[in-house]
Amino acid sequence: MNFSEFEQLLNAKKNLHPIWFELPSDSAATEEDITEAQNDLALRLPVEYRQFLLKHGGGYFALGIVYSLDRDSDFNLARINRQHPLIGKCHLLFSENGCGDFYGFRIEKNQCLAEVCFFDHETQAWQQTGYPELFSFLAEVALSI
Known part of the structure; x- marks a missing residue:
């Protein structure tokens, strides 16, 4: 998508x-915020995630949560x-x-891949989800019942 x-x-x-959008979201990121975060984390964020951060910020997002670059947020990425x-x-x-x-x-060679993975706390293991990128993930997890 x-x-x-x-x-x-x-x-x-x-x-x-x-009503899904009633909870306050975190502030949208700027290009400078993204550059700073990428430098701080020593990696490059996926294109789709950067687009999302610039437009929507993160935090509470419909029926889900997306970590943001908002320093004052409980959902701060770093x-x-x-x-x-x-x-x-x-x-x-x-x-x-x-x-x-x-x-x-x-993460491969300091680049975040677009595909979404899932960490199961019970098995302490990562697994594939079938979501090729952030927007497909959000469409199914945050924007559907």
Whole structure:
């Protein structure tokens, strides 16, 4: 799913279910915020995640949570990844399900891959999800019942 398709879906969901968007979201990132975060984390974020951060910020997002670059947020990307160094050793955590499990992007040669992976806290293992990128993940996890 590309950014334009995601935005169309998002607008349709906002019209159908405005209550999903009542919780406050984190502030949108700037290009400078993204550059600073990438330097701080010593990696490159996936294109789709950068697009999302610039437009929507993160935090509470419909029926899900997306980590943001907002320094004052409980969902700050860098802070959460520093709190879980063993889980995120080869993955960048970008979301959670509220049950101790995480979603992340696998890191190869300081580049986050677009595909979404899932960390199961019970098995302490990462697994594939079938979501090729962030927008497909959000369409199914945050924008559907």
